[in-house]
Amino acid sequence: VMISSTGRAVAVHTHGGCSTSSTSYNRGTRQDYLPFVTGRARICTRRPLPDLKPVFVSGPTTLVAGSSTTISSRIYNYGTASSPSTTSGYFISTNSIISTSDQLIASFTTNALGVGNSHFHSASVQMPRNLPSGTCYLGVYADRLRRVAEESEVNNGLGTRRTCRGLPDLSPTALTSSTTSISPSQVFTMRSTIKNIGKANSPSNISGHYLSTNSVISTGDTLLGSFTTNALVVNVSLTVSQAVRAPSRLPTGFCYLGVYADRLFRVNEISERNNTKAIRVTCRPPTRKPDLTPIAFSASTTTWVANGLVTLRSTTKNVGQATAPASNNGYYLSTNSVITNSDTLLRAFALPSLAIGASSSNLSTVRIPSNVRTGICYLGVLNDRTNSISEANELNNARAIRGNCLGRPDLTITALSASSLLAGGTVSVRSTTKNAGNATASSTLTGILLSTNSLITTLDDYLGGYTTGSLVAGASRTVVTRHRVPYCFRTGRYYLGAYADIGRAVPELNEANNTRALAVALTGYSGSGRYIEFVPRFGTMTKSTIFASYSARQGGRARMCITAPRLRGYWYYCLWSGRSFPFQFDSLTSFSISLVNTPIFANWLGRLNANGQGFPSYNAPRASIPRSFNAYTHVVFFTPSFSALAGFSNNSIRTLILR
Structure with missing residues (x-):
């Protein structure tokens, strides 16, 4: 017993209970000590009471909202009197102090208990759906309705720490429409906001926009469009705008647009009754409208090459209930079969006004874009491509055909450099050939040429070339080559050029970007040699400065150049021989002499100009010969007066004449 004036406790140890006999106390007890007397009186006159106290409560370490869980507990009567039957309960708390203000999850009856007796209880309990997530406490509270007077009312609760796992709860918080009046087949925009107001994150799910005859939206109403609701953490919202189309048949009067969160019921939620929201709109009766649709579409081929031409034919019909005005239509290239005006427009075309049931055809040639990628692609026709006509159905304006798109390579010279140039010497050339296209280029020939201007063509002097090997899109190859500079070039400014795919072996996106020119200074030949x-011209019989070849059946033409700077004004005489060097007079010599300065051996006898140069040519007609042979052209020189022989050329050039 506490003594209020001193704050001290008094305990009476007797062997006679509350008897006042002196023999009831231990020897030495001061029976007249006032605190003792007062404490003894309070102890011995107090009414006996029960005292209900839980000694344990147990359940799973993780409590899942909405699930069934087995919970057990034991309650003792530690009082001084028996306790009647009473109502106890299981609670969920955010802290370890269990009280009746916590969340009650189940009630149960605690049997009447004698002093020192206990009651064990175990039951399957349905956890609440709004269980919070995180650390929580599972508790039991004895006599939760406070029906039993007890010695102590502060020891009736007991809690144990657990982990609670809650549920999400998806609920639309906002819904708007771009229109308050809906006509059949009308396209309009619905905008809705869905929030997770639950106790746990929600996974991704499918929601939907609906049309209903009443404000209670259900999945049995008319679905206008589905959309994905992304995973949402607690208290986070997602807003989605979706273009939808009204049904072709509508109820007349007021109707309702609605949104249904998790319309496929894939998410276990706290509540499945708050997943919808509705707004009232007016549904209008159908109006007569035109309806343009392509009823036929074809292409001249189903293989579409970059930068190539394709002929397209389409027929459009007005299947609506009103005359269609003149329309703006188009042919498109797409990566899929759904043709829209965001695809690549190839050609626009106009169609006249079409009465109900009337049709009109169009025939056009279109060019496939140069940047098309190799693979499956689609050509399509789109009626009313500018959406200028209000139609009964806006979803049937397109038609597509599937085909194969083929990209093209595009070979270009991206770099060119060279050493100094000396006529009769060799030049080192460094060039880079790149495939700037969108398809692999097979191996091609890059030619090196020498020109008098920056426009490099196959009419320029061909010095030689190299093969690039196969080049994938974006790849390049750099090569260093050495070439002999013809003696015929005089001192001056020239252009060294590189020509990608000089033989035009590969169809390209752009055939006009294959060359690159480099301005160079060239020093002419001034020595005593006679050459x-x-x-040389690429693609002709003159393969190089010293070799030419042609078929006698086809004939051939070759220009030549004689360079002898020290013999200005001297006479030259070109002669054939069957021997390369030194010169030997034979039947071929006699043949060339017999036709000297004729159209076949034009200007084979003449005088060197002021630069010591002469320009004979060979023009062979078509002929039939018994066998192939080689003819070597030599030059013999004479003094300006033609009175004395001045010697022979330092070389001869070979012509192979094939049978």
Whole structure:
């Protein structure tokens, strides 16, 4: 017993209970000590009471909202009197102090208990759906309705720490429409906001926009469009705008647009009754409208090459209930079969006004874009491509055909450099050939040429070339080559050029970007040598400065150049021989002499100009010969007066004449 004046406790140890006999106390007890007397009186006159106290409560370590869980507990009567039957309960709390203000999850009856007796209880309990997530406490509270007077009312609760796992709860918080009046087949926009107001994160799910005849939206109403509701953490919202189309048949009068969160019921939620929201709109009766649709569409081929031409034919019909005005239509290239005006427009075309049931055809040639990628693609026709006509159905304006798109390579010279140039010497050339297209280029020939201007063509002097090997899109190859500079070039400014795919072996996106020119200074030949050369041209019989070849059946033409700077004004005489060097007079010599300065051996006898140069040519007609042979062209020189022989050329050039 506490003594209020001193704050001290008094305990009476007797062997006679509350008897006042002196023999009831231990020897030495002061029976007249006032605190003792007062404490003894309070102890011995107090009414006996029960005292209900839980000694344990147990359940799973993780409590899942909405699930069934087995919970057990034991309650003792630690009082001084028996306790009647009473109502106890299980609670969920955010802290370890269990009280009746916590969340009650189940009630149960605690049996009447004698002093020192206990009651064990175990039951399957349905956890509340609004269980919070995180650390929580599972508790039991004895006599939760306070029906039993007890010695102590502060020891009736007991809690144990657990982990609670809650549920999400998806609920639309906002819904708007771009229109308050809906006509059949009308396209309009619905905008809705869905929030997770639950106790746990929600996974991704499918929601939907609906049309209903009443404000209670259900999945049995008319679905206008589905959309994905992304995973949402607690208290986070997602707003979605969706273009939807009204049904072709509508109820007349007021109707309702609605949104249904998790319309496929894939998410276990706290509540499934708050997943919808509705707004009232007016549904209008149908109006007569035109309806343009392509009823036929074809292409001249189903293989569409970059930068190539394709002929397209389409027929459009007005299947609506009103005359269609003149329309703006188009042909498109797409990566899929759904043709829209955001695809690549190839050609626009106009169609006249079409009465109900009337049709009109169009025939056009279109060019496939140069940047098309290799693979499956689609050509399509789109009626009313500018959406200028209000139609009964806006979803049937397109038609597509599937085909194969083929990209093209695009070979270009991206870099060019060279050493100094000396006529009769060699030049080192460094060039880079790149495939700037969108398809692999097979191996091609890059030619090196020498020109008098920056426009490099196959009419320029061909010095040689190299093969690039196969080049994938974006790849390049850099090569260093050495070439002999013809003696025929005089001192001056020239242009060294590189020509990608000089033989035009590969169809390209752009055939006009294959060359690159480099301005160079060239020093002409001024020595004592005497040389004859072919003027080399790519793709002709003159393969190089010293070799030419042609078929007698086809004939051939070759220009030549004689360079002898020390023999200005001297006479030259070109002669054939069957021997390369030194010169030997034979039947071929006699043949060339017999036709000298004729159209076949034009200008084979003449005088060197002021630069010591002469320009004979060979023009072979078509002929039939018994066998192939080689003819070597030599030059013999004479003094200006033609009175004395001045010697022979330092070389000869070979012509192979094939049978």
